Amino acid sequence: MRVAVIGGGVTGVTAARTLHSLDSSIDVTVFDQGRGLGGRTSHRHVGSSTSAVIISPAAATSPESLRFDHGCQFFRADSFEFRSKILSGWLSSSAVAPWTPASGGDGDGDFFGLPSDPRPVYVGVGGFHSLTASLPPSVDVKQGVRVGGVERAGAQWDVLGVSGPEAFHDTKASSAPAFKDSSGVESLGLFDVVLLTDASQAQAGWHRASAGLPPSFLSLATRVTSRPRVALFTALVCFATPLATPLDCISPASSSIIWFASRTGSKPGVTAGTPCWTLVSRPSWAAGEIERVPMRDPTTGAFIPQDPDYLQSVDGPAKQMLAAFEACLGFALPSATFLTAQRWGSAMPAPANYAGGTVDVCGDTYATAHTLDLVLPEEGAGGGAGGGEESGDDFVDGGDLNMHFAGDFCSTKPPGVEAAALSGYHAAERIVQRKRKQNM
Numbered sequence: 309m310r311v312a313v314i315g316g317g318v319t320g321v322t323a324a325r326t327l328h329s330l331d332s333s334i335d336v337t338v339f340d341q342g343r344g345l346g347g348r349t350s351h352r353h354v355g356s357s358t359s360a361v362i363i364s365p366a367a368a369t370s371p372e373s374l375r376f377d378h379g380c381q382f383f384r385a386d387s388f389e390f391r392s393k394i395l396s397g398w399l400s401s402s403a404v405a406p407w408t409p410a411s412g413g414d415g416d417g418d419f420f421g422l423p424s425d426p427r428p429v430y431v432g433v434g435g436f437h438s439l440t441a442s443l444p445p446s447v448d449v450k451q452g453v454r455v456g457g458v459e460r461a462g463a464q465w466d467v468l469g470v471s472g473p474e475a476f477h478d479t480k481a482s483s484a485p486a487f488k489d490s491s492g493v494e495s496l497g498l499f500d501v502v503l504l505t506d507a508s509q510a511q512a513g514w515h516r517a518s519a520g521l522p523p524s525f526l527s528l529a530t531r532v533t534s535r536p537r538v539a540l541f542t543a544l545v546c547f548a549t550p551l552a553t554p555l556d557c558i559s560p561a562s563s564s565i566i567w568f569a570s571r572t573g574s575k576p577g578v579t580a581g582t583p584c585w586t587l588v589s590r591p592s593w594a595a596g597e598i599e600r601v602p603m604r605d606p607t608t609g610a611f612i613p614q615d616p617d618y619l620q621s622v623d624g625p626a627k628q629m630l631a632a633f634e635a636c637l638g639f640a641l642p643s644a645t646f647l648t649a650q651r652w653g654s655a656m657p658a659p660a661n662y663a664g665g666t667v668d669v670c671g672d673t674y675a676t677a678h679t680l681d682l683v684l685p686e687e688g689a690g691g692g693a694g695g696g697e698e699s700g701d702d703f704v705d706g707g708d709l710n711m712h713f714a715g716d717f718c719s720t721k722p723p724g725v726e727a728a729a730l731s732g733y734h735a736a737e738r739i740v741q742r743k744r745k746q747n748m
């Protein structure tokens with residue numbers, strides 16, 4: 309059996325590992341359009357060739373030491389199933405470790421439970437990329453390959469894609485033609501089973517991550533496509549000197565812009581020293597920013613990749629977030645030696661029970677809440693606002709189509725790493741069960 313896993317984030321990598329460990333005869337290929345695996349759990353190590361802005365070169369420390377978890381900040385392990393089936397393996401391979409930051413806030417504790425929920429949280433050791441770094445050698449990993457079409461070929465699926473710079477999410481439209489017009493499109497191989505792992509793969513062709521899925525499958529996947537998205541921005545900033553605070557992270561309830569901020573050097577396996585911070589925006593503020601500067605051309609509908617000139621402009625996200633961070637801390641910050649930002653149009657789905665506001669921008673629905681409930685209730689404490697136990701599959705089982713969808717967008721658990729990993733794990737289990745039934 310040949311399985312194509314499309315997306316090498318936590319969901320895809322967990323699914324690939326699980327497929328391999330349950331049945332090593334399965335031939336698994338992971339495709340990812342990124343420069344490396346990790347997706348939303350990525351780590352950015354800014355090298356000397358960076359194009360990002362060193363805003364005060366005279367004061368800059370070596371660019372080699374600029375490091376940021378620029379998406380996911382940490383993860384929770386609230387369910388017994390996640391701890392026993394997945395976290396234990398990550399801990400024993402030293403891919404992750406507990407993170408015990410000195411944390412503070414205005415008493416709200418509303419970013420994935422920090423700082424008020426006392427249960428442990430975890431991070432990737434030396435950066436979040438460690439979580440998706442080590443796949444068994446027999447799993448074929450194709451990085452920098454964007455899947456843009458999945459078509460029937462007899463009983464199998466023909467997976468079509470492009471590779472090189474035009475696969476990357478942030479390549480300018482002029483040098484990344486629409487998939488169907490691209491001369492570089494090639495067949496990436498025939499597969500018996502396709503596992504999709506990113507909600508954007510179910511988008512129409514305008515979206516750079518669209519996987520060109522057949523209508524027969526898209527009609528099954530409406531629970532993925534209909535879920536409001538939470539957009540977020542992160543700002544990555546390095547200061548000339550350490551900040552005058554004992555805190556490693558803050559979650560300031562009073563800020564309308566900043567939801568969370570953390571210091572890279574407080575995380576295990578990262579050399580402390582360079583004062584690098586990642587700032588995470590509020591969902592409400594990010595939705596407003598995407599209304600102001602949409603991800604699509606309102607006339608042609610074409611995708612607009614995030615542009616460093618916009619992200620770092622005088623009134624752009626990076627500078628607005630830095631000013632808001634200073635206001636949260638209540639003292640003058642040292643000069644920033646490095647500053648850039650990242651737009652996450654689909655940072656996560658709104659929680660399954662989401663009852664807050666939404667806004668439609670060019671056909672996509674974004675949650676406009678100030679904060680979100682992202683914590684699973686204590687086990688034994690019954691259901692709760694966070695979503696609680698799944699009442700059915702936490703992935704989309706395409707049955708005889710042999711095409712499935714996994715990830716936090718499919719789960720009723722609070723979105724995040726825990727929900728994503730469990731979804732990938734369960735989808736892989738089902739693929740193996742079906743293979744055994746069919747004697748493949």
Ligand SMILES: Cc1cc2nc3c(=O)[nH]c(=O)nc-3n(C[C@H](O)[C@H](O)[C@H](O)COP(=O)(O)OP(=O)(O)OC[C@H]3O[C@@H](n4cnc5c(N)ncnc54)[C@H](O)[C@@H]3O)c2cc1C
Pocket residue numbers: 314315316317318319320339340341342345346347348349378379380381382383384420453454455456505506508509516517518519540541542588652654655656714715716723724725726728
């Ligand atoms: C700013 C931010 C902060 C967050 N903070 C936290 C937190 O503190 N705690 C927590 O638990 N969670 C957090 N999350 C959410 C968490 O990161 C996600 O739930 C989790 O990483 C989802 O993993 P995934 O594998 O499902 O998706 P992704 O990580 O998005 O992986 C999907 C992969 O698919 C690839 N891909 C997409 N389309 C294609 C295509 N057509 N062809 C090939 N490859 C493709 C992408 O490159 C990507 O690598 C945060 C997310 C963001 C953005």
